[in-house]
Amino acid sequence: MNNQTEVQSVRKYLVIDGEKIKTDNYAPLYSPYSGEEIAQIAMADKAQTQRAIDAAYQARSVMAKMPAFRRAEILEKVVSLLTEKADQAAEIITRESAKPIMFSKAEVSRTIETYKFAAEEAKRIHGETIPFDAASGGIGRVGYTLREPIGVIGAITPFNFPMNLVAHKVGPAVAAGNTIVLKPASQTPLSALFIAELFEEAGLPPGALNVVTGPGSIVGEELVRNDRVSMITFTGSPEVGIGIRNRAGLKKTTLELGSNSALIIDKDADVDSIIDRCIMGAFSNQGQVCISLQRIYAHEEIYEDFTKKFTEAAKQLKVGDPLNPDTYISSMISKGEADRVMGWIEETNSRNADIATGGKIRNGVLEPTIITNAEPDLSVCRQEAFAPVVVVNKFNAMEEAVKQVNDSRFGLQAGIYTNNVRHALYAARELHVGGVIINDVPTYRVDHMPYGGVKESGTGREGIKYAIEEMTEMKLIVWNQN
Incomplete structure (x- = not known):
C-alpha cells in the first residue's frame, strides 16, 4: 500500500x-x-x-x-x-x-x-x-x-x-x-x-x-x-x-x-494572496486541528473567483505516505473517523450542496474536500469535522456573515480578511469566540498567546x-x- x-x-x-x-x-x-x-x-x-x-x-x-x-x-x-x-x-x-x-x-x-x-x-x-x-x-x-x-x-x-x-x-x-x-x-x-x-x-x-x-x-x-x-x-x-x-x-x-472555525472574506480582500493561507488552515494535518478552517463565508462579489482558485490549489496537494517530505495530506487518525466524515459528505448529496473537489477516499486517505452551497443545518456546517473538509458559502452583508459565524455551538477562534476598518472592528466586537484573527485564517496560533474559547x-x-x-x-x- x-x-x-x-x-x-x-x-x-x-x-x-x-x-x-x-x-x-x-x-x-x-x-x-x-x-x-x-x-x-x-x-x-x-x-x-x-x-x-x-x-x-x-x-x-x-x-x-x-x-x-x-x-x-x-x-x-x-x-x-x-x-x-x-x-x-x-x-x-x-x-x-x-x-x-x-x-x-x-x-x-x-x-x-x-x-x-x-x-x-x-x-x-x-x-x-x-x-x-x-x-x-x-x-x-x-x-x-x-x-x-x-x-x-x-x-x-x-x-x-x-x-x-x-x-x-x-x-x-x-x-x-x-x-x-x-x-x-x-x-x-x-x-x-x-x-x-x-x-x-x-x-x-x-x-x-x-x-x-x-x-x-x-x-x-x-x-x-x-x-x-x-x-x-x-x-x-x-x-x-x-x-x-x-x-x-x-x-x-x-x-x-471542539470548534468549527469560520473565516469571513470581505469583497475587498486580495484573493490571490490568501489562497495558500486558506489551504493551510483547512488541510494541514488532515484538518485534524482544533482551529482548523471548516467554514468560509466569501462575499458574493469575490465568491466565484475565490472558490475557483481555492479548489485549483486543493487539487494540487500531494496525498499519500506521511513520511514522504512532499506529502501534504495523509490518513486520518483512524478508519472510523474517515468513515464518519464520509457519511457527512454523503449527506450533502441529497441536498443542494456541491462537491467542488475531493469527497472520496483514495488508498486509505480522504482527499481534501471542498463543499459549496451547503445549507447551515448540514453536519459539515453544524458539527466539528476534524477532517480535510471545508465548506464555502457566500454572503452579501457583513452583518449576515457575522450572524452565520455565530450560528454555532462552538466559539474557539474566527478570522476575517478585510481592508475595511469598520468591518474589522465590527467583527472583533460581534464575533462570539475566544479569539478574532484579523487578516488571517482562524487557524493562526503562536504558543504564548492566550488560547481558548467560549460556548462548547x-x-x-x-x-x-x-x-x-x-x-x-x-x-x-x-x-x-x-
Missing part, C-alpha cells in the same frame, strides 16, 4: 516515580497509514494510576520548594535535548499519527518554542502589592499576594498535536512548581513517553512527571475522581470535557474542546503565562503595623 519504512514493534511501559513500570496488559499500536504494528503499549489499571498519583503527590513539596531558576534550567535543558533530537521526535509523531512529516517537523519546532516560553515564564511568576490604606480600615497595614503551585495536575492530551499539546500542559506545570500525571491519547503515547525521557535526562525529580497510558475509562476517570489531584487540564471532545466538568467537583478544570469550545486559557495563572493559587499576605 505504501513505501513507509518497516519499523519493528517495541514494548512501552508506564513512567511512574522515575521508573518504567510493566503492566499485565499491553495493547498493539498500529500506524494509521500503513496499518503495521509499531509498538505494544502498557495498559494501566486503577491501582497503577493511583500509584502514579501518589508519586506525584509525594513529589509536590520537592517541586514547590524548587527555586524558579532551577525549574527554568530543567526546562531549558529539555529545549536543548529536543533541539538535538528534533528529527527523531518528528518521525515519532508521524509514525504514530500519520501527520505528514513536514507538519511533524513544524510541530517539533513549536514544541521547542513552547518549552522556551515555559522556561522564561518560570522566572516571572509573582503577585502584587495592595494599597490597603485605600480603605479606612486598612491604615497601617501592608499587603501583597503570592502565586503558589496548585499541587498535582492531571493532564489529558489529544492525538492531533501529541508533542506540542503535551508541552502546553507539562511546560507551565513544571514552570509553576507542580507535579503531573499525564494521560496521552491512546493513538499517540510515543511522543509523551519520549518527552518524559528528556525530562528525566534534564534532571526533573522522580515523581514530578508520570506518564500513564491506558483507557480513559480507567486512567482518566481516576484522575478526575481522585482527591489528591487538584486540577484537570484536558484537550479533547466537548462530550468528554463536559463529563469531566460534571464529575470534577471542586477541582480546577481547564477544558480545550471550553473554559480557561492556555498559552504559557495564562496556563500558569490557571495552575497556581493566589495567596494573600497582610501585615498589621499598628
Whole structure:
C-alpha cells in the first residue's frame, strides 16, 4: 500500500516515580497509514494510576520548594535535548499519527518554542502589592499576594498535536512548581513517553512527571475522581470535557474542546494572496486541528473567483505516505473517523450542496474536500469535522456573515480578511469566540498567546503565562503595623 519504512514493534511501559513500570496488559499500536504494528503499549489499571498519583503527590513539596531558576534550567535543558533530537521526535509523531512529516517537523519546532516560553515564564511568576490604606480600615497595614503551585495536575492530551499539546500542559506545570500525571491519547503515547525521557535526562525529580497510558475509562476517570489531584487540564471532545466538568467537583478544570472555525472574506480582500493561507488552515494535518478552517463565508462579489482558485490549489496537494517530505495530506487518525466524515459528505448529496473537489477516499486517505452551497443545518456546517473538509458559502452583508459565524455551538477562534476598518472592528466586537484573527485564517496560533474559547469550545486559557495563572493559587499576605 505504501513505501513507509518497516519499523519493528517495541514494548512501552508506564513512567511512574522515575521508573518504567510493566503492566499485565499491553495493547498493539498500529500506524494509521500503513496499518503495521509499531509498538505494544502498557495498559494501566486503577491501582497503577493511583500509584502514579501518589508519586506525584509525594513529589509536590520537592517541586514547590524548587527555586524558579532551577525549574527554568530543567526546562531549558529539555529545549536543548529536543533541539538535538528534533528529527527523531518528528518521525515519532508521524509514525504514530500519520501527520505528514513536514507538519511533524513544524510541530517539533513549536514544541521547542513552547518549552522556551515555559522556561522564561518560570522566572516571572509573582503577585502584587495592595494599597490597603485605600480603605479606612486598612491604615497601617501592608499587603501583597503570592502565586503558589496548585499541587498535582492531571493532564489529558489529544492525538492531533501529541508533542506540542503535551508541552502546553507539562511546560507551565513544571514552570509553576507542580507535579503531573499525564494521560496521552491512546493513538499517540510515543511522543509523551519520549518527552518524559528528556525530562528525566534534564534532571526533573522522580515523581514530578508520570506518564500513564491506558483507557480513559480507567486512567482518566481516576484522575478526575481522585482527591489528591487538584486540577484537570484536558484537550479533547466537548462530550468528554463536559463529563469531566460534571464529575470534577471542586477541582480546577481547564477544558480545550471542539470548534468549527469560520473565516469571513470581505469583497475587498486580495484573493490571490490568501489562497495558500486558506489551504493551510483547512488541510494541514488532515484538518485534524482544533482551529482548523471548516467554514468560509466569501462575499458574493469575490465568491466565484475565490472558490475557483481555492479548489485549483486543493487539487494540487500531494496525498499519500506521511513520511514522504512532499506529502501534504495523509490518513486520518483512524478508519472510523474517515468513515464518519464520509457519511457527512454523503449527506450533502441529497441536498443542494456541491462537491467542488475531493469527497472520496483514495488508498486509505480522504482527499481534501471542498463543499459549496451547503445549507447551515448540514453536519459539515453544524458539527466539528476534524477532517480535510471545508465548506464555502457566500454572503452579501457583513452583518449576515457575522450572524452565520455565530450560528454555532462552538466559539474557539474566527478570522476575517478585510481592508475595511469598520468591518474589522465590527467583527472583533460581534464575533462570539475566544479569539478574532484579523487578516488571517482562524487557524493562526503562536504558543504564548492566550488560547481558548467560549460556548462548547471550553473554559480557561492556555498559552504559557495564562496556563500558569490557571495552575497556581493566589495567596494573600497582610501585615498589621499598628
